[in-house]
Amino acid sequence: MPVPQSIIAGKDVPVFSEGNFRVIITRTVPVWPKKIFIQWIVKNPVTSLGYTFKVSRSGSPMGPWEDIAQGFDIFFTVDTKFEATINALTMNPNAFKRNLYYRVQVTHTTQGKAEAISQVDAYADQRRTGIIRKLRRDAHVALSKVNGIEIAVFKRRWFGEPCTCKSMTGQTTRAHCATCLGTGIIHGYWNPVCSYANRSIAPVDTQTTPTGIVETRYVHLIMEYIPEVELKDIIVFLRDDKRYIVERVTNTEIQTVCVHQEVDVSEIAKSSVEFNLIADSWRTPPWF
Amino acid sequence: MSNIIVKTNKGQAGNALPRLDGEGADIVPGSMLAVVGLFVFALQSRFAFSEVEPLPWAWSSTLKPSDTEDGTPLPEGSPRRLYIGSAYNIEANTRNYRPAIIVGRSGDVTVAKVVIDNYLGGIQQTGAKAHHIMATMPLMIYCESETPGESSTIGEAVWVFLLATRDIYRKDFGFHELSEPTLGDTVPAKKDKEVWVTPVSFYVTYDIRWGTVPIAPRLRELVVNLIQRRKEPLEDILIQVAQFGGIDS
Numbered sequence: 001m002p003v004p005q006s007i008i009a010g011k012d013v014p015v016f017s018e019g020n021f022r023v024i025i026t027r028t029v030p031v032w033p034k035k036i037f038i039q040w041i042v043k044n045p046v047t048s049l050g051y052t053f054k055v056s057r058s059g060s061p062m063g064p065w066e067d068i069a070q071g072f073d074i075f076f077t078v079d080t081k082f083e084a085t086i087n088a089l090t091m092n093p094n095a096f097k098r099n100l101y102y103r104v105q106v107t108h109t110t111q112g113k114a115e116a117i118s119q120v121d122a123y124a125d126q127r128r129t130g131i132i133r134k135l136r137r138d139a140h141v142a143l144s145k146v147n148g149i150e151i152a153v154f155k156r157r158w159f160g161e162p163c164t165c166k167s168m169t170g171q172t173t174r175a176h177c178a179t180c181l182g183t184g185i186i187h188g189y190w191n192p193v194c195s196y197a198n199r200s201i202a203p204v205d206t207q208t209t210p211t212g213i214v215e216t217r218y219v220h221l222i223m224e225y226i227p228e229v230e231l232k233d234i235i236v237f238l239r240d241d242k243r244y245i246v247e248r249v250t251n252t253e254i255q256t257v258c259v260h261q262e263v264d265v266s267e268i269a270k271s272s273v274e275f276n277l278i279a280d281s282w283r284t285p286p287w288f
Numbered sequence: 289m290s291n292i293i294v295k296t297n298k299g300q301a302g303n304a305l306p307r308l309d310g311e312g313a314d315i316v317p318g319s320m321l322a323v324v325g326l327f328v329f330a331l332q333s334r335f336a337f338s339e340v341e342p343l344p345w346a347w348s349s350t351l352k353p354s355d356t357e358d359g360t361p362l363p364e365g366s367p368r369r370l371y372i373g374s375a376y377n378i379e380a381n382t383r384n385y386r387p388a389i390i391v392g393r394s395g396d397v398t399v400a401k402v403v404i405d406n407y408l409g410g411i412q413q414t415g416a417k418a419h420h421i422m423a424t425m426p427l428m429i430y431c432e433s434e435t436p437g438e439s440s441t442i443g444e445a446v447w448v449f450l451l452a453t454r455d456i457y458r459k460d461f462g463f464h465e466l467s468e469p470t471l472g473d474t475v476p477a478k479k480d481k482e483v484w485v486t487p488v489s490f491y492v493t494y495d496i497r498w499g500t501v502p503i504a505p506r507l508r509e510l511v512v513n514l515i516q517r518r519k520e521p522l523e524d525i526l527i528q529v530a531q532f533g534g535i536d537s
Contacts, residue, residue, distance in 0.1 A: 171437030174344055175387065176368045182435050210375040211390045211430055213383055214479050245481050269384030269480050273434060 018112030020044050023104055025118035027076075036120060039076040040104045050109040055079070057091075060155045060190030061101045061117050061227055091159045097249075098158070099228045119226060124255035132254050139224055139260040140196075148196035152279040153227055154189040154234040161186045176273045189234065192279055197223035197263075199237065217267040219244065225251075225258040235265060236279040243268050243275060317462075318494055320393050323425055324374045326461060327391045327450075331429070332372045334449050335389070345370040345387055345442065370442075375430075384480050387433040387442055394428030394489060399496070408497075414509075415502040422464060423496050429488040432477075436484040440474045443486030447471040450490060465493035 017023075027039035038055060045051075055077050056065035069077045079102070083090040091100070105115040124132055142148070163180035166172045172184040181188035200220040206213050221235065221244075229235070233246045244265035251258045268274055315321045337346040346367040371385045375392025382388070399421045410417040429446055433439035447469050454466040472487035 167437070169437070171440075172435050173437040173441045174368070175434035175438045182438075208376065208378070210392045210428070211388065211432055211485075212373075212375075212377045212379070215383055216480050266480055269386075271385045272481065 017114040019046065019108065019114070021046055021106075021108065021111060021114055023106045023114045023116045025102065025104055025116050027123065028102055028118050028120045029123075030120055034080065034082055036079045036100065036102075037076065038079065038102050038104070040116065041075065042106060042114075046108065046111045049073075050111075052107050053077075054105045054107075056103045056105070057081075058101050058103070058190060059099070059157055059159075060153075060193055061119065062191035062193050063103075064191060065103055089159065089162065095158070097228075097230050099155070099230060101227070119228060121258070122256040124257045128255050128257075132257050132259055135254070135259045136225055143196035143198060143222070143224060148198045148223075150194065150238040151197045151223070152192040152194055152236040152238060153229060154192050154236065154274075154277055154279070155227060155230070156189055156232045156234070157183060157185045157187060159185065176276075178276065181276055182273045189277060192236070192277075193227045194238075195224050195227070197221045197235065197237075215269070218247070219265055219267065221261075221263040221265055223261050223263060225260050228258060229261065229263055234268075234274050234277060235263070236277070238279060241279070243272070243277075245274070318423070318496065320397070320425065321374070323427065323492055323494075324391050324393065326457070327427065327429070328372060328374055330453070330457070331389055331391065331446065331449070334445075335370050335372060337367065343367060343445075347372050375428075386483060387431070387438060389442065389446060390430040390432065392428055392430070393425060395426040397423055397425045399423045415505050416499060417501075418497070418499045420495065420497050422493055424465075424491050424493045426489065426491045431486040431488065433484055434481070436474050436476075439484035439486045443471060443474065443488055447488045450488065454490075463492050463494050465491075467491045467493075 022043045023040055024043055025038065025040045027037060029037040029039075031037065040053075042051060052071055052073055053075075054067060054070035056067045057079060058065045068079050068081055079100075081090060091098070100120045101117060102120070103115060103117045105113065107113050123129070163172065163177060163184055163186050165174040165177040165180060166184035170184070172180065172182055175182040179188075180186055183189070198221065202217055202219045204215050204217045206215050208214075223229075223235075228251070229246050229249055231246055231249075235244045235246065236242075237244075245268050246263055246265050248264040250262045252260050252262065315325070332347045335343065335345060335347040337343075337348070344367055347370045350369070368387065371382055371388040373379075373382060373388070373390060375390050377390075402422055403420060406419040406421045408418040408420045429450075431439055431443035431446055433442060450466075450469040454468070457463065458466045467490045469488050469490035472489060474484055474486040476482050477485050
């Protein structure tokens with residue numbers, strides 16, 4: 001089976017480079033709840049001058065991206081677009097787990113372009129950085145070549161333009177809204193990220209309730225460290241199109257840096273609105 | 289109820305409770321399934337698609353998710369199909385389907401004595417007695433959805449519908465009382481995913497009447513009369529006993 005169409009399958013790496021030079025994001029340091037410091041370097045620079053940068057952020061490493069700074073030539077920026085508001089228009093950092101992804105694009109006056117993507121992550125000391133890189137690579141090799149299968153991760157939007165079905169109370173009155181998929185925010189989910197995961201087997205549990213027979217199946221996944229999943233994200237197994245909602249995430253960490261994730265998920269019924277998400281990662285050009 | 293005509297065969301059921309056309313022959317008027325079926329039918333009629341009052345949800349006899357009967361995709365913005373049924377339905381097609389309105393009994397059916405020993409009257413010659421009591425059945429309607437906003441909106445539509453039509457249903461279906469419904473709190477329920485349920489509860493009170501006829505006195509009467517009046521055909525005597533509880537003198 002071919003590799004899914006994804007520019008970033010479980011790898012936090014430079015994703016695009018036209019010339020010899022590359023850009024690598026070296027720091028994404030959160031200063032909650034107000035700002036995030038982002039720093040990067042240019043590898044194999046042709047000249048010491050002539051680079052301009054654009055920094056964007058998203059809730060998924062696959063975008064879509066929102067520009068936060070552009071047209072400057074220094075090698076860091078500070079994202080301060082955080083609001084402690086009760087509406088969902090802007091990123092609100094109050095929740096325990098809010099993952100953000102930053103993309104740095106660099107353009108040289110004569111040598112072309114390059115870009116890199118990184119999630120907000122802690123950092124380890126130099127010795128453990130090597131161990132982390134080894135473990136991440138081992139996880140990627142094991143899952144992509146041995147015991148994993150292809151998945152698409154749809155990260156749920158928690159901020160963005162509100163849908164028309166959302167009232168001023170913050171409640172959406174249409175769970176199957178075609179525009180927001182019941183999330184109250186237009187599009188509902190960020191672009192899917194293709195990766196690999198190992199899925200445990202589990203029986204279908206049934207219980208009889210006044211609302212009929214309810215079927216549930218909770219399974220345990222082991223997946224790579226990127227994208228870091230959160231509550232209510234959707235994971236689609238591309239081979240059987242079974243879809244799961246994230247219930248609980250346990251990260252394996254070294255010095256607070258995530259190496260891989262163990263995720264408890266629940267299979268969702270086929271009448272659920274999340275089945276409106278398009279997940280055909282072999283489609284060329286991709287649908288998303 | 290505007291676009292649905294409720295056809296009943298009132299008078300044929302043998303008591304004051306009319307029965308809907310197509311109602312199961314084994315379901316006795318006043319039984320739990322009859323009362324639940326009435327409100328299932330009423331809510332299906334309320335949420336049936338109407339050009340006059342288009343709702344975001346429409347009850348349909350099919351739950352095919354995104355296509356019409358002939359396979360044509362539903363146009364954008366079409367109402368979401370709503371499942372309305374009775375509690376403890378084990379149909380596989382309805383499993384985990386949302387939004388849904390489920391009608392069920394929510395507790396014990398209790399009876400309240402209105403006359404001494406529930407006794408209305410009797411016929412001394414035959415020993416036949418008539419009884420009467422009032423039964424109260426609590427009902428619960430679960431309005432389930434994937435978002436709390438939708439669940440509460442459907443719950444309120446159901447609640448207002450019951451509140452506004454209670455006099456109609458009380459009159460037409462022989463209920464002694466149909467209480468004002470209570471709209472419950474919208475609460476999460478853990479299923480395959482988190483769903484939200486808004487309960488609407490109320491109760492119906494209805495008459496239960498029954499009669500008892502002792503068989504032994506009748507049989508004795510039959511024997512005595514057969515001995516005395518052999519000239520009358522036996523069949524006529526049996527019909528008189530069965531229909532009128534005695535024999536014309």
